[in-house]
Amino acid sequence: MAFLELIDIHKSYFLGKEELPVLKGISLGFEKGEFVSILGESGGGKSTLMNIIGGLDREFSGDLLVDGQKLDHTQEKQVDDYRRARIGYIYQSYNLISHLTVLENVLISLEMTTLNRQQRLERAKQLLHQVGLGDQLKKHPNQLSGGQKQRVAIARALASDPQIILADEPTGALDSKNTQEVLELLKQIAADGRLVIAVTHSQEVASHGTRVVHMEDGVIDSDRRLRAAYPVPERKVEFESRTLTAMASYQNAFKHLFYHFQQNSLIVLGTAIGIFAVLLFSGLGNGVNSYIQDQIDSLANPQVVTITNNPAGKYLSEQKAQASVQQASNDPTQRTITQKQVNKLKKIKHVTKVQTGYQLSNYTLNVGNKKATGSTLQTYTAAYTSNVLKQGSWPHQGEIVLDRSMGEQLFGNISAKKMIGKKVQLNYNWLTSASQPVQASGSYKISGIIDGKKAGTMMLANYASIKTSLQKAKAMTSPNFLSVKVNSMDQVEAAAKKMRHLKTDGKYDFAVITIGSLLKTVNRYVSLASTVLAAIAGISLLVSALMIIVTMYMSVAERTKEIGILRALGERRKDIRRLFTSESLLLGFFAAILGLVIAWAAGGILNHALYGLIKYNIVQMNLSNVIFAFVAAMVIAFIAALLPARKASRLNPIDALSAE
Numbered sequence: 001m002a003f004l005e006l007i008d009i010h011k012s013y014f015l016g017k018e019e020l021p022v023l024k025g026i027s028l029g030f031e032k033g034e035f036v037s038i039l040g041e042s043g044g045g046k047s048t049l050m051n052i053i054g055g056l057d058r059e060f061s062g063d064l065l066v067d068g069q070k071l072d073h074t075q076e077k078q079v080d081d082y083r084r085a086r087i088g089y090i091y092q093s094y095n096l097i098s099h100l101t102v103l104e105n106v107l108i109s110l111e112m113t114t115l116n117r118q119q120r121l122e123r124a125k126q127l128l129h130q131v132g133l134g135d136q137l138k139k140h141p142n143q144l145s146g147g148q149k150q151r152v153a154i155a156r157a158l159a160s161d162p163q164i165i166l167a168d169e170p171t172g173a174l175d176s177k178n179t180q181e182v183l184e185l186l187k188q189i190a191a192d193g194r195l196v197i198a199v200t201h202s203q204e205v206a207s208h209g210t211r212v213v214h215m216e217d218g219v220i221d222s223d224r225r226l227r228a229a230y231p232v233p234e235r236k237v238e239f240e241s242r243t244l245t246a247m248a249s250y251q252n253a254f255k256h257l258f259y260h261f262q263q264n265s266l267i268v269l270g271t272a273i274g275i276f277a278v279l280l281f282s283g284l285g286n287g288v289n290s291y292i293q294d295q296i297d298s299l300a301n302p303q304v305v306t307i308t309n310n311p312a313g314k315y316l317s318e319q320k321a322q323a324s325v326q327q328a329s330n331d332p333t334q335r336t337i338t339q340k341q342v343n344k345l346k347k348i349k350h351v352t353k354v355q356t357g358y359q360l361s362n363y364t365l366n367v368g369n370k371k372a373t374g375s376t377l378q379t380y381t382a383a384y385t386s387n388v389l390k391q392g393s394w395p396h397q398g399e400i401v402l403d404r405s406m407g408e409q410l411f412g413n414i415s416a417k418k419m420i421g422k423k424v425q426l427n428y429n430w431l432t433s434a435s436q437p438v439q440a441s442g443s444y445k446i447s448g449i450i451d452g453k454k455a456g457t458m459m460l461a462n463y464a465s466i467k468t469s470l471q472k473a474k475a476m477t478s479p480n481f482l483s484v485k486v487n488s489m490d491q492v493e494a495a496a497k498k499m500r501h502l503k504t505d506g507k508y509d510f511a512v513i514t515i516g517s518l519l520k521t522v523n524r525y526v527s528l529a530s531t532v533l534a535a536i537a538g539i540s541l542l543v544s545a546l547m548i549i550v551t552m553y554m555s556v557a558e559r560t561k562e563i564g565i566l567r568a569l570g571e572r573r574k575d576i577r578r579l580f581t582s583e584s585l586l587l588g589f590f591a592a593i594l595g596l597v598i599a600w601a602a603g604g605i606l607n608h609a610l611y612g613l614i615k616y617n618i619v620q621m622n623l624s625n626v627i628f629a630f631v632a633a634m635v636i637a638f639i640a641a642l643l644p645a646r647k648a649s650r651l652n653p654i655d656a657l658s659a660e
């Protein structure tokens with residue numbers, strides 16, 4: 001049995017429904033060491049036969065046996081392996097990959113072998129040296145003559161040490177000197193014990209071979225032996241073929257990206273701008289959120305929970321509690337809290353202190369004939385931080401703290417310091433336990449001035465003093481809000497939750513507000529705003545994705561021939577798909593890095609510019625923003641490459657090879 005056997009090969013092309021039979025039952029056997037020329041009239045089916053022998057065409061009937069093993073050409077994987085391990089191609093038009101150097105053109109085939117990097121490099125150099133191009137390694141194909149290009153193609157065809165070399169009009173484009181040299185090389189290849197099959201119109205080529213097969217009208221009409229086949233020397237197998245690794249795909253993609261540096265930098269820049277915008281807006285959202293938190297924390301103690309009664313008795317979530325307390329300020333009499341309720345709170349774990357307080361409406365302050373009025377009179381609790389105080393101290397017995405603007409109404413434009421120690425008369429309205437309105441009053445000394453700009457207009461009195469004046473007026477004296485202190489920040493939310501769930505006779509006792517929950521409400525709006533901005537910026541990412549899709553489609557169109565070459569060298573459809581996805585992922589990766597750098601720089605500049613104004617870094621990008629930007633860039637790049645990559649991988653290798 002011959003080394004390579006073709007048994008009754010039939011092949012037809014179809015034009016619509018019309019069948020055009022091209023090969024009409026070809027049976028041939030080839031041995032190693034033969035240099036066979038296939039001759040025949042133009043259009044006789046020589047190239048078609050070569051494509052079948054080379055495993056590029058799987059649409060035929062008949063059998064192909066190699067080394068006695070039948071090649072199941074319905075199985076793509078088998079044919080891919082066969083091409084990669086057994087076949088080396090040489091074409092009339094050289095089919096070199098233009099963006100790779102001479103050396104890289106040979107290495108690309110060696111990437112599908114078990115040789116290591118160093119061995120691959122050595123073998124490529126040695127082969128190029130053998131074909132007389134040892135000093136042209138760094139050149140690109142367009143810097144070579146026709147003869148030189150064909151010699152690179154020969155070196156590449158030999159790289160994976162295939163047993164079969166197929167040459168389609170190998171000297172068709174060469175002058176006589178180069179033709180001679182190439183023929184000598186082909187003879188040498190056969191003499192090395194390989195099978196060389198060349199399609200040709202040239203008698204000269206045919207006369208160099210060991211055998212001439214002539215085709216006519218889809219059948220073999222003559223098969224002449226010119227001389228004996230070369231003896232097959234004993235050769236040990238130094239390496240084997242294997243599929244392309246993902247690493248090699250990424251390296252190739254990188255080379256291609258770099259070769260079109262300018263075009264690709266623009267795409268990277270475009271995508272990076274989208275990523276930068278998303279990052280900057282998310283960073284700005286974070287910064288504004290934490291700025292607000294910082295501001296609120298500086299005014300109110302986040303470890304203190306504020307509680308009022310819950311007259312309706314329905315469960316109040318954080319948000320509902322806030323709404324309910326706002327309503328309560330219109331009708332504070334509904335909100336009195338009993339000692340029993342206070343005791344319940346004290347029993348909650350992590351609660352260290354429960355401070356009673358009054359929130360009373362409509363009060364008047366008088367000094368001589370000067371008057372100031374306000375809507376809410378509140379007693380001081382630990383909920384306030386000393387940042388609120390502009391001057392002086394919190395009120396003790398017989399003292400109050402005033403807002404600066406109120407002080408000005410009463411005393412004219414004097415300094416806060418001078419207001420301290422002055423006496424004011426306070427009148428306010430409240431109810432008796434029978435709900436009859438009464439007026440309470442007292443004389444108080446100013447112990448501190450509040451920075452109204454920070455905390456809003458308000459007045460804080462001493463709890464015990466207010467209680468005494470309420471008693472004097474025979475008004476009810478139950479407190480109507482509580483400040484409950486929790487021993488650590490971490491426990492505030494958990495403790496607040498327990499407080500919310502306290503019940504008396506099936507009714508929920510309290511409306512509970514934490515600074516955290518207040519902050520959450522504010523931050524929800526800020527986050528919403530920054531998400532909307534980031535989403536708008538995300539549109540530019542979408543544009544980037546479209547840009548990548550278009551580029552990839554253009555790249556597929558531009559590289560159609562290369563795809564054919566790579567398939568002929570043995571790359572699988574999967575490898576072709578990865579060629580494009582990896583290139584797109586690299587684009588996404590570089591864009592993400594550039595986007596990060598720009599966002600980092602812009603954030604830095606913005607922070608620097610605004611620091612003087614607000615004493616705060618307003619752009620705060622965190623790790624999750626960075627990770628998100630990265631993942632988004634990669635996902636977009638990957639998705640953008642899917643369709644073009646699929647298109648590329650589905651190209652018929654023969655059609656791809658014949659692309660201009």
Ligand SMILES: Nc1ncnc2c1ncn2[C@@H]1O[C@H](COP(=O)(O)OP(=O)(O)OP(=O)(O)O)[C@@H](O)[C@H]1O
Pocket residue numbers: 013014020022040041042043044045046047048049
């Ligand atoms: N994809 C195709 N669809 C339809 N017909 C095709 C296709 N490819 C080739 N043919 C036809 O099949 C016949 C054989 O073509 P093939 O290229 O194998 O001939 P050839 O002997 O190599 O010719 P040449 O020596 O001119 O290169 C021709 O008539 C050609 O027109």
